[in-house]
Amino acid sequence: xNPVVHxxxxxxxxERAKKFYADNFGWGMEQMGSEYGNYIICRTAEVxxxxxxxxxxxxxxxxxxxxGTVKTPVIVIAxxxxxxxxEKVKNSGGKLIGEILDIPNVGRYAYVEDSExxxxxxxxxxxxQM
Numbered sequence: 283x284n285p286v287v288h289x290x291x292x293x294x295x296x297e298r299a300k301k302f303y304a305d306n307f308g309w310g311m312e313q314m315g316s317e318y319g320n321y322i323i324c325r326t327a328e329v330x331x332x333x334x335x336x337x338x339x340x341x342x343x344x345x346x347x348x349x350g351t352v353k354t355p356v357i358v359i360a361x362x363x364x365x366x367x368x369e370k371v372k373n374s375g376g377k378l379i380g381e382i383l384d385i386p387n388v389g390r391y392a393y394v395e396d397s398e399x400x401x402x403x404x405x406x407x408x409x410x411q412m
Contacts, residue, residue: 288358289324289344290403296322299346311346317386322346351380352393358403364390367404371396 293299300322303309310325327341336343361367368378375397382392389407396402 284359284361286342286357287360287405287407288342288403290352290356290358291324291344291346292349292352292354292356293346294349296346296348303346319347352401354401356393356401356403358391358405360407361404362406364392364404364406367406368392368394371404 291299291303300311303324304311307326312323312325314321314323322345324344324346326343327336327338329335329343330337364382368382371394372378377395379393379395379401382390385391387408389405391403391405393401393403
């Protein structure tokens with residue numbers, strides 16, 4: 283099984299959304315730089331400082347981003363091989379949205395549309411350096 287490992291929430295006003303989720307749910311926000319598209323990491327769980335992954339099994343963190351191609355919240359599923367998974371999605375009635383991206387120190391990432399028109403993320407995570 284490929285697990286859900288992340289979520290993304292698009293926003294028209296990112297600063298307003300950061301405040302909303304921090305104030306209402308206590309999430310921590312980490313602003314990334316331009317090399318990451320000014321993405322904001324949403325910390326919903328305590329992370330291991332070495333791996334930056336949630337310490338507690340079953341928990342995931344997410345992100346906020348400026349609304350663009352993606353209009354609604356997205357779940358992100360970990361896969362062994364992003365390219366092979368995109369082909370599998372296409373062969374089963376889905377399609378690639380945009381292009382496959384290599385995100386520095388994170389992994390190989392793609393948005394795909396499922397057979398029902400929902401956009402999901404698939405990511406081949408980089409293995410944390412121990």
